[in-house]
Amino acid sequence: MGKDMIYGIKTGDMAVFNNAYLNYHKPIYDFVFYKTQSDFIASEVVQLTFIRLWERRTALVDNLELNIQLFGMARQVMIDQLRKEATRFRYNQQSDQHPFTDNLMNMIESKDMLKQFEQEIAAMPPIRKTVFNLSRNNGLSYAEIAEIMDISTKTVESHIGKVLSRLKQYMFNILF
Template sequence: MENQATRFQEIVLVRALKEDDEHAFRMVYDAYFERLVRHAYSLLHDESRSYDIVQDVFLDLWNRRQILEVKRSLAAYLHSAVRHAALNDIKRLKVHSSKLDALVHLLAGFDVAADERVQLKQLEEGYRQEVAKLPKKMRSVLLMSREEGLSHHEIAERMGISKATVKTHINNALHILRHKLSSFSMLLLYLLFG
């Protein structure tokens, strides 16, 4: 009987979501958020990334609310969405890691002469100068992301801005740097952060 009651409640919540009911969304968020974070953590073993994944799943739920199709149950739908997003995140990190490994391997194969070391130092200095010219908030977000390794969620909390604003600052910063730096510099940035 309890299962039928829960299923009925989910049907009512999904119908309310489709009708843009923010209170229904808040109820779903409150009911499932912590469970979904634990589920993501069981796959990722990273608390910050787990929170980011679940936040993105809820953002997607709200954005797609009017076309939402829940076949079994809302809980199963949300757990499946988190699992899918976590597995995509793992794949993305593996690709990033393999790019970094390839770059390290490539650079290790070179016998870096003194003049090449000077060029690499100049390249790094050029990058630092261009980053220093970025608007203050954009520069802070970029440095927290790239040098401190903070997630978008952590940066948003630290700066008191939304995750969407964090993403916008990073994208804008990379766009500016792409126009200011050489192709080789951008290749290195892509290999390291792409």
């Protein structure tokens, strides 16, 4: 189903695209709502993610599951939307309308640290990077990652532990 769906979307088949929307709009909404606690942001991200999917359909990767690619797009769209909300907040100073904005401001202000973390992760072995990205960026459980990558959940847990350990060490070296 996954590769056929990717092929259909890449070739502009609207029925396949609509099917992808029906299958994935709720999981994406739930993922974004969990992260932001905002119905508005979650709804916007779902719509913009599928617009992005259609606009960039020819760039889809054939051998990577559609859900992984969609959640990656959704994550990036969510970050973009949160940045817009933060900018809007700075100008309007209406924090009571968006209670998550204070945490968002801290998150955006630490984007330099996040870039450093991304560089640290990029330097890790490929399987460790993939496991970590599937967990943190796509919100997949250890069991889902284990199934996708055909490895044990203990192996997934080990990779995640090693990434987190390396990031903690990196932070320790910066702070002390």
